[in-house]
Amino acid sequence: EAQVTQNPRYLITVTGKKLTVTCSQNMNHEYMSWYRQDPGLGLRQIYYSMNVEVTDKGDVPEGYKVSRKEKRNFPLILESPSPNQTSLYFCASSLFGTDTQYFGPGTRLTVL
């Protein structure tokens, strides 16, 4: 089944403790992206990657890092999480040359 998977789905952590949220897609998509969803703000793009080793900032990149060492994986790294990063995070992917983005199921992160 073609899909985008994220792990973990739920995470509670404390301020300053480094964490990684994984994202993987099995559709051989070149483009991958991370969004955060907050009440009343909709979804906002954090980072995106057009292909392996090619990443760039989205609208709200502060406090986040990403890497794209393999085509199928696009992990989101929070090196020193803070409470304002408590949010619902979505990974998405799309095929180069198309606009349709496919979203993962989401990761709910709480930073205490």
Place this chain on the structure above:
Amino acid sequence: GENVEQHPSTLSVQEGDSAVIKCTYSDSASNYFPWYKQELGKGPQLIIDIRSNVGEKKDQRIAVTLNKTAKHFSLHITETQPEDSAVYFCAASRGVSGGGADGLTFGKGTHLIIQP
């Protein structure tokens, strides 16, 4: 950058009636306008999209209209059913001109409630 406004934030309709959700955008270079449906506990799922060279697109009970001059687009759902209850998001982007690099700018969402 792009700014997308979406209205209403909540919409309650009787089962069988029609629902209309409206969005406006600010960037005249945007040319791709998808609509996503998000059910509780799930990621957004594309339900229909339209490009700027088309004024209207229909897929069964769902239709989207686009007015480029006024920079607004709307989602129309006819003969609503209980399973249509969800949060709907509109979005805009410049499309694949950048090879898909342009992320989607989303509206803030509409919670659609279908009353039995």
